[in-house]
Amino acid sequence: MASSSETVQRTNQIVGRRRWWALATVMLTMFFSSMDQTVVSTAIPTIVSKLNGLNLYSWLFSAYMMASAVTVPIYGKLSDVFGRKPFYIFGLVMFGVGSAISGLSHTMLELVIARGIQGIGAGAMMSMPRATIGDIFDPKERGRWMGVIGAVFGLSSIIGPALGGWITDSLSWRWVFYINLPFAVLALIGVIVTLPRVRAEHRVQVDWFGALLMIIGLIPILLGFTWAGTKYAWGSSQIILLFVVGVVLLVLFLLWERRAKEPVLTPxxxxxxxxxxxxxxxxxxxxxxxxxxxxxxxxxxxxxxxxxxxxxxxxxxxxxxxxxxxxxxxxxxxxxxxxxxxxxxxxxxxxxxxxxxxxxxxxxxxxxxxxxxxxxxxxxxxxxxxxxxxxxxxxxxxxxxxxxxxxxxxxxxxxxxASPIFGSVLNNGFQHKLNETMPAQLNAMKSTLSSLDPQALLTAQAQHALKSKFASMGSAGQTLYNQLIHAVKVSLTTGVHHLFLxxxxxxxxxxxxxxxxxxxxxxGKEYFASSDRASGDAPIGQKPQVE
Missing domain, CATH: 1.20.1250.20 (MFS general substrate transporter like domains)
Structure with missing residues (x-):
């Protein structure tokens, strides 16, 4: 089997017994990469507490999300030309390096940078598995196996929270990152052994300028959606400027792509x-x-x-x-x-x-x-x-x-x-209803309470602090506290109702x-047989079959 991995092919197609090993590798990669997100989410409160980094809390998600999002189309385009294998390997190595640095981080800024490195690797692990399923099965067979891949994603989402909680409580938050390393090594071995090397049929001119233009155009838009409704108001000059700059750069990117010989995103x-x-x-x-x-x-x-x-x-x-x-x-x-x-x-x-x-x-x-x-x-x-x-x-x-x-x-x-939009809907519905249902005796506290978002007001620490404050008011304090908590529940229900609408x-x-x-x-099988590229009759980047 090892020798077959050295075979140079003209397509990414995987056939014979090797395809089942390739499928196992794909499922392993998807399992641990998707599980990583739920495992890390469980440990986030502990991480923020240990590293004293509440001000950079959102960037633990944003750095990873942005790095992975902007690299996905680049990996996909290049893998059609040079094969999935080199980008699988690069992605797994980068993800492993990012995981190791994350576990060794001593400040929140170090961890955010490490999460960005993880995200660069995750971009490959997000895009390569689905393409590899296409290399193994024809479209008719693919429906069955795409369902199995969905099952792997669902299973990882179930196991992740429990595993993350156990690791954080029993070992250390650092191990929620270190646990990725053995999975990455196993997946790396599977990729090296089972995926073919692909030889490009002709010299390919990679559209690096288009890729750079796409990245610098997406970053301000992603930042805008990340900060809107939290750090800045939706209609603030900062958010509007980010969106305008991003849109202008993406328009330039689309114009460039129409002229490029090998565009990153084929128009x-x-x-x-x-x-x-x-x-x-x-x-x-x-x-x-x-x-x-x-x-x-x-x-x-x-x-x-x-x-x-x-x-x-x-x-x-x-x-x-x-x-x-x-x-x-x-x-x-x-x-x-x-x-x-x-x-x-x-x-x-x-x-x-x-x-x-x-x-x-x-x-x-x-x-x-x-x-x-x-x-x-x-x-x-x-x-x-x-x-x-x-x-x-x-x-x-x-x-x-x-x-x-x-x-x-x-x-x-x-x-x-979706994240900032739904967050704004929930918070606005919550705050509006809270102002309506607040007990009259607590009018003086409205300004303090309205500055809190639902998540902050409902933490055990926040409720304990509120309860202590009401206890100082004497026997009536407990009654007022109960009235407030009921108002909070009603208000939160209203916000959630708006969210689901x-x-x-x-x-x-x-x-x-x-x-x-x-x-x-x-x-069915004709999908591979009719491939022009497989027969060497057409160059890469030809126009797709259009309805």
């Missing part, structure tokens, strides 16, 4: 209705999903009363339903070769999930929340792999990396955009969009 991709509609549907779906996953634990802690650890497990039932739906959806696509009706049904289930979540109130039982999340998970789990397969099926095999990475890049932007809007847009998604019957 002709967007002539395909399948590609364009899949991107739009992916953004709507990701925005709705991120809104529910990020802020529902806040409601469970603040209104239902679970502690932070137990509320983290709230997402487990949703992930289990996500896994089940992904597998079933993949099986249906493989057997029928079709996907549009399945997209209609999946998005309808998403709407039902958001409608149920929008009914949450102060008296909602925990098990009702679980059921609602399961319904939403079924819809998202069925739709997500479907969009991936539909796009891959619509283009020639030689464009697999470019198509995959562009789709994943745009979906990542949906998550980036916005999610419902995205769900409805997703449902409507599925009716504009063209259907091309999923290809």
């Amino acid at each position: 002709t991709l967007f002539k395909s209705r399948i590609f364009t509609m899949s991107l739009i549907l992916g953004i709507f779906m990701m925005m709705g999903m991120f809104g529910s996953m990020m802020y529902l634990p806040t409601y469970v802690q603040g209104v239902i009363g679970l502690n932070a650890t137990n509320s983290g497990f709230l997402l487990s039932p949703m992930m289990i339903s996500f896994i089940v739906a992904s597998v079933i959806s993949g099986q249906i696509m493989t057997r029928t070769g079709r996907y549009v009706r399945l997209a209609n049904v999946s998005s309808a289930i998403i709407i039902v999930g958001f409608i149920l979540l929008a009914t949450l109130n102060v008296n909602t039982h925990f098990w009702s929340v679980i059921i609602y999340m399961v319904v939403l998970g079924l819809g998202i789990g069925a739709l997500m792999p479907l969009l991936n397969v539909a796009v891959q099926n619509a283009f020639p095999y030689e464009m697999m990396g470019t198509v995959n990475s562009t789709q994943q890049f745009v979906s990542s932007l949906g998550g980036v955009i 916005v999610g419902l809007i995205f769900g409805c847009l997703t449902f409507i969009g599925t009716f504009f998604l063209p259907e091309v019957r999923l290809k």
